Amino acid sequence: MPKHVQGREALRAHMSRFPETFDVEFVGLVFHETTDPNRAVAEFRSVGRAVPTGKPYEQTCISVVHTDDEGRITRYVDYWNPLVAMEALTPDGDATGTGVAASFGG
Structure with a gap:
């Protein structure tokens, strides 16, 4: 997984x-108050299954979202635990985790 993705097309890819x-479904959305009008902090859960x-x-x-004064997103950062994703994508019986069934992203 890349550390940094820049631009609409790169994000889409x-x-x-x-x-x-x-x-998955994204549930339990909570917005946390910030002192910066150009920053939003959202907490949510993804609930479902690894296909x-x-x-x-x-x-x-x-998710921490930064915007400019026109409301356009200038920076978007997600924080999540990749070990949870790896566990869901690792077939049962693979104690090493080397047989991850799939990946997403660049």
Whole structure:
């Protein structure tokens, strides 16, 4: 997974395989108050399953969104635990985690 994705097309390409990798709903959206009018902090859960393995996938995520004065997104940062995703994508019986069934992103 790349550390940094820049631009609309790069983001689209990076996330293009997500729907075939995870079947999830995003629930429990909570916005946290900030002192910066150009920053939003959202906390939510993704609940569902990893498509290739059928294993449950439940993840708590934090998104921090920065905007310019016209409301256009200038920076978007997601915080989530990649170990949760790896567990959901690892077939049962693979104790090493080397047989991850799929990946998404660049």
